[in-house]
Amino acid sequence: MQKEIAGDAPSAPTTRVRHRKRNSDVGAGAGKPNGSHLLVNDSKKYKSFLIRAYSTVWMIGGFALIVYLGHLYITAMVVVIQIFMARELFNLLRKTHEDKQLPGFRLLNWHFFFTAMLFVYGRILSQRLVNTVTPDKVLYRLVTSLIKYHMAICYSLYISGFVWFILTLKKKMYKYQFSQYAWTHMILIVVFTQSSFTVANIFEGIFWFLLPASLIVINDIFAYICGFFFGRTPLIKLSPKKTWEGFIGASITTVISAFLLANIMGRFLWLTCPREDLSTGWLHCDPGPLFKQETHALPGWISDWLPWKEISILPVQWHALCLGLFASIIAPFGGFFASGFKRAFKIKDFGDSIPGHGGITDRMDCQMVMAVFAYIYHQSFVVPEVLSVDKLLDQIITNLTLEEQQALFMKLGQMLQEKVIGS
Amino acid sequence: MEEENVTSSPSTPVHRLRHRRRSNEVVMDGDRVNASPLLVNDRNKYKSFMVRTYSTLWMIGGFVLVVYMGHLYITAMVVVIQIFMAKELFNLLRKAPEDKCLPWIKQLNWHFFFTAMLFVYGRILSQRLANTMTADQFFYRLVTGLIKYHMAICYLLYIIGFMWFILTLKKKMYKYQFGQYAWTHMILIVVFTQSSFTVANIFEGIFWFLLPASLIIINDIFAYIFGFFFGRTPLIKLSPKKTWEGFIGASVTTIISAFVVANILGRYPWLTCPRQDLSTGWLQCDADPLFKPEPFALPAWIPEWFPWKEMTVLPVQWHALCLGLFASIIAPFGGFFASGFKRAFKIKDFGDSIPGHGGITDRMDCQMVMAVFAYIYLQSFIVSQSVSVDKILDQILTNLTFEEQQALFVKLGQMLKDKLS
Numbered sequence: 007m008q009k010e011i012a013g014d015a016p017s018a019p020t021t022r023v024r025h026r027k028r029n030s031d032v033g034a035g036a037g038k039p040n041g042s043h044l045l046v047n048d049s050k051k052y053k054s055f056l057i058r059a060y061s062t063v064w065m066i067g068g069f070a071l072i073v074y075l076g077h078l079y080i081t082a083m084v085v086v087i088q089i090f091m092a093r094e095l096f097n098l099l100r101k102t103h104e105d106k107q108l109p110g111f112r113l114l115n116w117h118f119f120f121t122a123m124l125f126v127y128g129r130i131l132s133q134r135l136v137n138t139v140t141p142d143k144v145l146y147r148l149v150t151s152l153i154k155y156h157m158a159i160c161y162s163l164y165i166s167g168f169v170w171f172i173l174t175l176k177k178k179m180y181k182y183q184f185s186q187y188a189w190t191h192m193i194l195i196v197v198f199t200q201s202s203f204t205v206a207n208i209f210e211g212i213f214w215f216l217l218p219a220s221l222i223v224i225n226d227i228f229a230y231i232c233g234f235f236f237g238r239t240p241l242i243k244l245s246p247k248k249t250w251e252g253f254i255g256a257s258i259t260t261v262i263s264a265f266l267l268a269n270i271m272g273r274f275l276w277l278t279c280p281r282e283d284l285s286t287g288w289l290h291c292d293p294g295p296l297f298k299q300e301t302h303a304l305p306g307w308i309s310d311w312l313p314w315k316e317i318s319i320l321p322v323q324w325h326a327l328c329l330g331l332f333a334s335i336i337a338p339f340g341g342f343f344a345s346g347f348k349r350a351f352k353i354k355d356f357g358d359s360i361p362g363h364g365g366i367t368d369r370m371d372c373q374m375v376m377a378v379f380a381y382i383y384h385q386s387f388v389v390p391e392v393l394s395v396d397k398l399l400d401q402i403i404t405n406l407t408l409e410e411q412q413a414l415f416m417k418l419g420q421m422l423q424e425k426v427i428g429s
Numbered sequence: 430m431e432e433e434n435v436t437s438s439p440s441t442p443v444h445r446l447r448h449r450r451r452s453n454e455v456v457m458d459g460d461r462v463n464a465s466p467l468l469v470n471d472r473n474k475y476k477s478f479m480v481r482t483y484s485t486l487w488m489i490g491g492f493v494l495v496v497y498m499g500h501l502y503i504t505a506m507v508v509v510i511q512i513f514m515a516k517e518l519f520n521l522l523r524k525a526p527e528d529k530c531l532p533w534i535k536q537l538n539w540h541f542f543f544t545a546m547l548f549v550y551g552r553i554l555s556q557r558l559a560n561t562m563t564a565d566q567f568f569y570r571l572v573t574g575l576i577k578y579h580m581a582i583c584y585l586l587y588i589i590g591f592m593w594f595i596l597t598l599k600k601k602m603y604k605y606q607f608g609q610y611a612w613t614h615m616i617l618i619v620v621f622t623q624s625s626f627t628v629a630n631i632f633e634g635i636f637w638f639l640l641p642a643s644l645i646i647i648n649d650i651f652a653y654i655f656g657f658f659f660g661r662t663p664l665i666k667l668s669p670k671k672t673w674e675g676f677i678g679a680s681v682t683t684i685i686s687a688f689v690v691a692n693i694l695g696r697y698p699w700l701t702c703p704r705q706d707l708s709t710g711w712l713q714c715d716a717d718p719l720f721k722p723e724p725f726a727l728p729a730w731i732p733e734w735f736p737w738k739e740m741t742v743l744p745v746q747w748h749a750l751c752l753g754l755f756a757s758i759i760a761p762f763g764g765f766f767a768s769g770f771k772r773a774f775k776i777k778d779f780g781d782s783i784p785g786h787g788g789i790t791d792r793m794d795c796q797m798v799m800a801v802f803a804y805i806y807l808q809s810f811i812v813s814q815s816v817s818v819d820k821i822l823d824q825i826l827t828n829l830t831f832e833e834q835q836a837l838f839v840k841l842g843q844m845l846k847d848k849l850s
Contacts, residue, residue, distance in 0.1 A: 154809070155809055157805055157808060157809055158805055158806070158809035158810070161801070161802070161805045165759060165802075168762065168766070169759065169762050171766075172667070172762050172765045172766055172769065175667060175769050177666065180769055180770075180772050180773030181773040181774065183773070184769065184770055184773045184774075188611060188612075188615050189611075191615065191618070192611050192614065192615070195614075195618065243600065244595070244598060336588060336592070339591065339592050339595050342595050343591070343595055346595065346598050346603055346607065347603075347607055349603050350603030350604040350606070350607045351604065351607075378584070379584070379588075382580055382581055382584045383581070385580060386577070386578055386580060386581040387581075389828065390577065390827075390828045393824065393828045393829070394833075395829065395833050395836050395837045395840065398821070398824065398825060398829070398837060399837065399840055399841065399844070401821060401824075402821060402841065403844070406818065406821070408848065410818050411841070411845060412845060413818055414818050414821060414822060414841070415838070415841050415842060415845055417818070417822060418822065418825065418834070418837070418838050418841070419838060421560075421826070422834060422835060422838055
C-alpha cells in the first residue's frame with residue numbers, strides 16, 4: 007500500500023482539485039457548454055474510479071478482518087477511528103496565530119475528549135465490565151465502586167476542565183476561545199456520542215453493527231456506480247456531484263440487499279449473539295425468535311413462474327427492510343450536512359488520510375447518523391419483541407447481587423400494589 | 430412594581446453604562462487617579478443598591494410562594510424560566526438582515542426546543558406520569574405506550590428538524606445558518622439540560638431544590654454585601670466588580686448557612702418527602718434516616734464556658750456542608766463563564782427583564798451549575814440505588830404488560846425464597 011500511496015498521491019489531489027474546480031470552470035470539461043460537473047461527463051473519471059476502488063477494497067478488507075476478530079477488536083477500531091476523527095476536526099477551525107498565545111489550549115480539548123470517552127463508554131460497558139471481573143473479588147469491588155461513582159467522577163473531570171477554561175481566558179482572545187470551546191463541545195457531542203452508539207450496538211450482537219454499516223457502504227457504492235453510468239439530474243445544490251438517478255438506484259439496491267444480507271448474516275451465531283462480558287472467545291447462545299427461520303408460502307402469482315413454492319424468512323429481515331429504507335433515504339442527509347458545513351467554512355475535505363475519499367470524517371458522516379438510528383430502532387422495536395419474562399429473569403439472576411435482587415423484588419411489589427389499588 | 434420600572438429604568442441603563450465605562454475612563458468620579466470599578470468607590474452605589482434590593486425581594490417573595498404551592502408548580506415555574514431564557518438567548522446572536530432571507534429559522538429553533546423539552550422531561554417524569562395514571566385504563570395504556578416509544582418519538586422529531594435545516598440551506602448564507610444551528614444546540618444543551626436537572630431534584634424532595642438554590646442566592650447576596658462594605662482587591666479580570674473580600678466573606682457565610690438552613694428545612698415533610706406521582710396534595714412519607722435528628726457531641730477543643738456539650742444534628746447537614754462548599758467556590762465560575770461570554774461577544778447583559786440585575790440568564794447562570802452538581806451529588810452519595818436495579822426495573826415496566834409483570838414478580842419471589850431457604 008505504501009508504493010501505491012506514493013504513486014497515487016500526486017494525482018489524487020489534482021483529481022480532487024479538478025472535481026472542485028469544475029463548479030466554476032466552464033470550458034474545462036469535454037466540450038459541454040454548461041460546464042456540468044456530473045460524473046458522467048468527467049473524462050478523468052475512470053482514473054479516479056480506480057483510486058477510489060482501490061481504497062474501498064482495502065477498507066472493506068480491513069473491516070472484514072476486524073469483524074472476524076470480534077467484539078472487543080471492533081470496539082477498539084471504533085475508538086481509534088474516533089480519535090482520528092477528533093484530531094481532524096479539532097485541527098479544522100484552529101488558527102495557528104492565536105494558538106501560539108494559548109499554551110495549554112490543545113490539552114484542554116483532549117481533556118474534554120477523555121472525559122467524554124470515560125462517560126460514554128462507562129455507561130455502555132459498565133455491566134459487561136462487571137460480568138468480566140466477577141471471579142476476582144478485589145477487582146470486582148474496585149469495579150463496582152468505580153461504576154457507582156462513575157457519574158461523579160466524570161462530572162468532576164468536566165468541572166475541572168470548565169474551571170481550567172475560565173482561568174485561561176485571555177483578554178482580546180475571548181471570542182476565539184469561546185468559539186473553540188463551543189466547537190469542541192459540538193464535535194464531542196455530534197461526532198463522539200453518535201459513533202459510540204455503534205459500540206452499544208456491537209455488544210447487542212455484531213449483526214446490529216454490521217448490517218447498518220454495510221447498508222451505508224452499499225448505498226454509497228451503488229450511488230457512485232449508478233451516478234457513474236446514468237447520472238444526469240442533479241439532486242441537491244449542496245452536493246453538485248450527486249444525482250437523482252444515483253439516489254434512486256442506490257435506494258432500491260440498498261433495500262433489496264438489506265433483505266438479503268439480513269438472511270445471510272442471521273445464520274451465524276458469531277454475529278447474532280449478544281456479548282455479556284468483555285471476553286474474546288467463541289460465543290454460544292440461543293439466538294432468539296428473530297433469527298429462527300420461518301417458512302412463508304409464496305403468493306399464487308409468484309409461485310406460478312418460480313420453481314419455489316415457499317421461502318424461509320428470518321423475522322429479522324422485516325426489520326432489515328426498515329434499516330435499509332432509513333439508510334437510503336435519511337442517512338445521506340448526514341453527507342449533505344457535512345457538505346454544507348464544508349462549503350460554509352470553505353474547506354475542501356475534512357482531511358486527506360484516505361486517497362480518493364478525503365479524511366476519515368468524510369467516510370463516517372453517514373455512518374454516524376445510521377448508528378444512532380440503528381440503536382434507537384433496536385431499543386424501541388426489537389428489544390420489546392424479544393424480551394420475555396424468562397429472559398428478564400435470566401438477566402436479573404446474572405447481573406444483580408442477592409441484595410439488589412431483593413431490592414428489585416420489593417420495589418416491583420410496591421409498584422404493582424399501587425397499580426392494583428388504583429385500578 | 431410598574432411605577433418603579435418606569436422611574437428606575439432610565440437610570441439603570443445609565444448606571445450599567447457608567448459601571449462599564451469606568452473600565453476605560455480615568456477621571457470620572459471623585460478625585461481618584463485610578464478609577465477603580467469596585468463597588469466600594471462607586472458614588473451612586475446606594476441608588477443601585479436600592480434598585481437591586483427591591484427586585485431581589487420580589488423575586489424571593491415569588492419564589493417562596495411557588496415553593497409553598499408544591500412540586501408541580503415549581504416545575505411549571507422552571508419551565509417558564511427556561512422558555513424565557515431560551516427566548517433571550519435565541520435572540521442574542523441573531524442578525525436581522527440575514528434573518529429576513531430565512532423565513533423559518535425562528536420556528537426551527539422552537540422545534541428543537543420542543544423536542545429537547547419532550548426528551549428531557551419525558552425521561553425525568555415518565556415513571557411519575559405512569560404512577561399518576563393508574564386509575565384510568567385507557568390513559569394508562571396511552572401513557573405507557575408513549576413512554577415505551579419515547580426515545581423513538583424524540584429521535585424522529587430531531588431528525589425532522591435536521592432534515593428541515595438541511596433543506597433550507599441557502600447559498601451564501603451557509604456560514605450564518607451553521608452558526609445559528611450550533612448556537613441553538615449549545616443553548617439547548619448547556620442551558621436547558623442543566624436547568625432540567627432542577628426538576629429531577631424537585632421530585633426527590635423540594636429540599637434538594639430549595640437548599641442548593643438558596644445557597645446560590647445567599648452566596649450572591651453576601652458577596653454583594655461584603656463587596657459593598659469591604660471590597661478592595663479585584664478577584665478576576667473577567668468580572669471587575671468582584672473582589673476577594675466579597676468572595677471569601679460570602680464563602681464563609683454560605684457554608685455556615687448551609688449547615689443551619691439544612692437543619693431548618695429538614696424538619697418539614699413537605700420539603701423532604703419525594704413525590705412519586707404528579708399529584709398536588711399533601712405529602713406523607715416515612716422520614717428518610719438522613720432527616721432524623723441525631724445527637725452530636727461537640728469536639729473537645731471547644732472551650733469550657735460553652736453552654737452546650739452536644740447538639741442535635743440532622744445527618745443531612747453534613748451533606749449540606751459539601752453543597753455549601755461547591756456553591757461558594759465552584760458555582761461562581763458559572764457567573765465568570767457568562768461574563769467572559771458577554772465580553773467575547775460584546776454584550777452588556779443577556780436581557781433586561783429584571784431591573785438592576787439584567788436578564789433572566791444573568792440570574793440563572795450560577796444556579797444551573799449548582800443544579801447539576803446537586804443532582805449528581807444526590808445520585809452518587811445519597812440515593813442508595815444501584816444503576817443496574819434501576820435499569821432492569823425500567824425495562825420491566827416499559828417492555829412487559831401488567832400480567833407479565835405480575836408473573837415476573839411471582840417467579841422472582843419464588844426464586845428468592847428458594848435461595849434463602
